[in-house]
Amino acid sequence: MLSVAVKKRRGSFSLDARFELPTPGVVALFGRSGCGKSTLVNAIAGLLDADSGRVALDDMVLLDTERRLYVPPERRRIGYVFQDARLFPHLSVAANLRYGERRAPPQRFVSLDAVAGLLDLGSLMDRRTHQLSGGERQRVAIGRALLSQPRLLLLDEPLASLDAARRDEVLPYLETLRDQLAVPMVYVSHDFDEVLRLATYVVLMESGKTIAQGGVGEMSLNGGLRSIIGADAVGAIVDGTVLGTDPSSGLMRVKLGHGELRVEAANVAVGAKLRVQLLARDLIVATQEPRHLSVRNILTGVITAVTSDDTDSDLVALLTSNRLRTGLTVGWRVKASGGTSAV
Amino acid sequence: MMWLSQSEGEALSLSLSVAARSVALSLPAAILLAWVLTRRRFLGHTLLDAFVHLPLVLPPVVVGYLLLVLFGTRGPIGSWLERALGVELIFTRNGAALATAVMSFPLMVRAMRISLENVDRGLEQAARTLGAGAIDRFATITLPLMLPGVLAGAITAFSAALGEFGAVITFVSNIPGETRTLPLALYSALQTPGGDTAAARLAGISFVLGLGGLLLSEWFARRVRRLLGR
Numbered sequence: 001m002l003s004v005a006v007k008k009r010r011g012s013f014s015l016d017a018r019f020e021l022p023t024p025g026v027v028a029l030f031g032r033s034g035c036g037k038s039t040l041v042n043a044i045a046g047l048l049d050a051d052s053g054r055v056a057l058d059d060m061v062l063l064d065t066e067r068r069l070y071v072p073p074e075r076r077r078i079g080y081v082f083q084d085a086r087l088f089p090h091l092s093v094a095a096n097l098r099y100g101e102r103r104a105p106p107q108r109f110v111s112l113d114a115v116a117g118l119l120d121l122g123s124l125m126d127r128r129t130h131q132l133s134g135g136e137r138q139r140v141a142i143g144r145a146l147l148s149q150p151r152l153l154l155l156d157e158p159l160a161s162l163d164a165a166r167r168d169e170v171l172p173y174l175e176t177l178r179d180q181l182a183v184p185m186v187y188v189s190h191d192f193d194e195v196l197r198l199a200t201y202v203v204l205m206e207s208g209k210t211i212a213q214g215g216v217g218e219m220s221l222n223g224g225l226r227s228i229i230g231a232d233a234v235g236a237i238v239d240g241t242v243l244g245t246d247p248s249s250g251l252m253r254v255k256l257g258h259g260e261l262r263v264e265a266a267n268v269a270v271g272a273k274l275r276v277q278l279l280a281r282d283l284i285v286a287t288q289e290p291r292h293l294s295v296r297n298i299l300t301g302v303i304t305a306v307t308s309d310d311t312d313s314d315l316v317a318l319l320t321s322n323r324l325r326t327g328l329t330v331g332w333r334v335k336a337s338g339g340t341s342a343v
Numbered sequence: 344m345m346w347l348s349q350s351e352g353e354a355l356s357l358s359l360s361v362a363a364r365s366v367a368l369s370l371p372a373a374i375l376l377a378w379v380l381t382r383r384r385f386l387g388h389t390l391l392d393a394f395v396h397l398p399l400v401l402p403p404v405v406v407g408y409l410l411l412v413l414f415g416t417r418g419p420i421g422s423w424l425e426r427a428l429g430v431e432l433i434f435t436r437n438g439a440a441l442a443t444a445v446m447s448f449p450l451m452v453r454a455m456r457i458s459l460e461n462v463d464r465g466l467e468q469a470a471r472t473l474g475a476g477a478i479d480r481f482a483t484i485t486l487p488l489m490l491p492g493v494l495a496g497a498i499t500a501f502s503a504a505l506g507e508f509g510a511v512i513t514f515v516s517n518i519p520g521e522t523r524t525l526p527l528a529l530y531s532a533l534q535t536p537g538g539d540t541a542a543a544r545l546a547g548i549s550f551v552l553g554l555g556g557l558l559l560s561e562w563f564a565r566r567v568r569r570l571l572g573r
Contacts, residue, residue: 047468073471086469090487090570099483103474148473 002027002152002184006043006053006063015039017210019203023058023152023184028195031205032228037188038083040205041154044186045080046073057152077105079150079183083157085141087129093140094125100148108149110181115143118180119173135166139173146183153185159194167194174198192229196237196277204228220277235279242272251296259299347548351541353520354528355548357436361511361524362504364440366497369448373496374486377455396449398510403446407513410442414514438515439522443504450503451496458492459485491567495560502556506549525549 002021008014015036021027029037042048044055046062049070055063057078062071079100087096097112116122119139124132132140138158145153155174159167171194178185178198189195195202195216202219204212211224219225220237238256245252245265252265254276261276268274284290290298347355380392398406414421414432424430432438462485470484486493508526515522517531529545532538 045472047471073468074474074476076472077474078472080469080472082465082469084465086463086465088466088470088484099470099475100473103479144473 001056001058002186003054003056004040004044006040006050006055008039008043008048008050008053010039013039013208015043015208017043017205017208019210019213021184021186021201021203024182025200026178026185026187026198027201027203028199029186029188029203029205030192030195030225030228031190033190035205036208037190037205038156039208041080041156041186041188044152045078045154046071046076047080060151077149077151079145079148079153081138081141081145081153081155081158083160085137087132087137087140087144089129091129092125093121093127093129093132096129096140097121097125097144097147100144104147104149109183110146110149112147115146118176119143133166134162135169138162138170142173142177146177146181150183153183154188155185156188157190159191160189171197192225196275216275235277235282238276238278240274240276242268242270242274244270256299261297261299263297350519350528351544351548354523354525354545355552357520357522358505358524358552361436361439361443362501364437365443365447365504366501368440369444369451369500370493370497373448373451373455373500374493377452377459377489377492378481378485380452381456381459395452398446399449403507403509404513406445407442407510410438410445410510410514414438414441432515434515434518434522436515436521439511439524440504442510442514443507444500446507446510447500447503451500454496454499455489455492458489458495462488491564494563494567498556498560498563502553502560505552505556525552 001023004020005018007016013036017036017040019027029040031037039048043050043053043063050063050065052065053063054061054065061067061069062076062078063069087093088099091099097115101108101112116125119142121139121143124136124140129137129140142155142158158174159170162170174187175198177183187195187198199216202213202216202225203210204219204222204224206224206228212219212222214222217237217239220235226234240254240256240261243253243255243260246262249262250265251262252268254261254263254274256276263276266274376391376395380388380395411433412418414424416422416425416431416433421432424432430437432441466488467480467484470480475483505524506526507524508530511522511524512527512530517523517527523531525545525548529542529549532541532545535541
């Protein structure tokens with residue numbers, strides 16, 4: 001369990017953040033640029049002095065201003081992947097990787113060979129850091145942080161300085177780390193697609209404050225999130241399993257709770273777990289079996305909550321995978337006309 | 344060195360020896376001061392900064408005089424050095440090294456500060472999150488990255504030490520074989536009737552030395568830059 005509660009004032013900006021992450025897991029700190037995500041991460045790392053607060057990782061207290069306790073960053077054993085990689089320019093890739101490893105305690109959970117394998121660093125070892133591409137730099141930075149045998153890994157927008165192609169090159173490595181190592185991660189991002197792919201838990205931030213937190217599925221319909229990413233990007237997030245592909249139509253079948261979805265085939269194996277986002281703008285809701293519609297998918301479920309906010313008359317139906325039961329029929333992949341869903 | 348006379352060779356090797364001692368003496372102190380002046384903010388920062396730069400603006404003879412007062416056999420530091428460590432500075436090459444070290448100190452500190460200001464503090468933070476303590480960070484990250492400035496400072500100070508005149512002659516006098524470095528030998532030659540040729544030759548040696556130092560410094564700086572990929 002990572003528990004964080006910190007306050008910091010700097011000029012007109014004030015940070016007042018509080019969240020808890022069940023470990024292991026990946027928590028995404030999500031919010032607009034300048035909302036204090038990096039400041040919060042620096043406070044967790046110990047690079048920034050909090051005015052008051054407490055940071056604890058499992059049974060180890062790293063900061064407790066009430067008890068005047070402050071563990072300096074070099075003794076926190078928290079790995080940090082910076083947005084700009086911050087590789088040491090006077091050292092080779094191999095020496096960069098070993099820098100943290102040499103200073104780590106003797107009990108190791110990951111070796112240089114394992115990290116090189118996970119991140120495909122083998123061919124880069126003898127290079128100098130200025131000979132690396134942006135994506136390679138970030139992979140080395142991630143490897144370097146991992147080899148310091150951290151109890152927690154902080155990633156501060158590690159993909160923000162990369163173009164789309166480089167980003168797609170690095171993202172799968174981050175997914176591999178999440179799935180194969182038990183290191184809890186705090187992932188800072190202002191790109192919701194990254195959050196969707198990596199996070200198990202989301203903390204929403206707005207102007208220095210943590211405004212909501214919860215599992216990804218639970219947070220996907222949060223009003224605060226909607227105001228940040230826009231109504232068009234809002235949708236239910238559901239975990240599914242690939243059942244198989246249908247070569248003739250180029251579609252694959254994905255099991256969602258008790259239902260089944262046919263979507264564009266991706267390069268994934270049968271049985272693979274994946275996350276499906278059902279965009280609200282793509283949904284129409286019907287109380288009867290829909291007929292005469294060009295609908296590819298029909299899911300059935302029960303409306304469990306109806307919320308509305310002041311700014312928008314949209315109604316949001318919460319349909320989570322384990323609550324899918326008969327009673328209401330939902331068609332998917334059809335744009336609702338006028339943008340309003342009918343119930 | 345067949346083409347140099349015995350006294351020229353003596354002056355040249357003495358100059359090199361004094362300059363080397365001078366750099367060895369001032370290098371650690373200059374690195375420390377450059378770091379303190381760049382990275383720390385404290386009461387008296389400006390005063391310390393000004394104090395370090397004093398030798399640039401004071402007449403060298405004043406610096407020599409102050410050294411005499413402090414480090415002379417009856418001076419507070421000089422008498423202690425002689426009693427406790429048996430080190431004699433007056434009329435010795437070590438004294439000449441001290442005088443040149445003080446005179447070239449500001450040049451050295453300046454070169455290092457410029458270099459240190461260019462060291463990305465983010466890299467030091469990164470080293471910190473990787474478990475490196477303060478001294479470890481300085482030795483493995485900061486110092487290697489400011490190395491171009493350290494080398495440039497050392498070479499500049501070495502070249503300046505070869506040519507220091509006023510402070511040396513005031514503090515340790517002009518003793519052949521002990522404190523008569525190249526510029527002092529040149530001065531003596533000018534004072535001697537018929538010493539014009541000797542003076543011209545000594546000036547030539549100084550010229551070659553200075554030019555060599557500057558070229559060496561440039562070569563070093565390029566090598567280091569290439570090593571750091573800039």
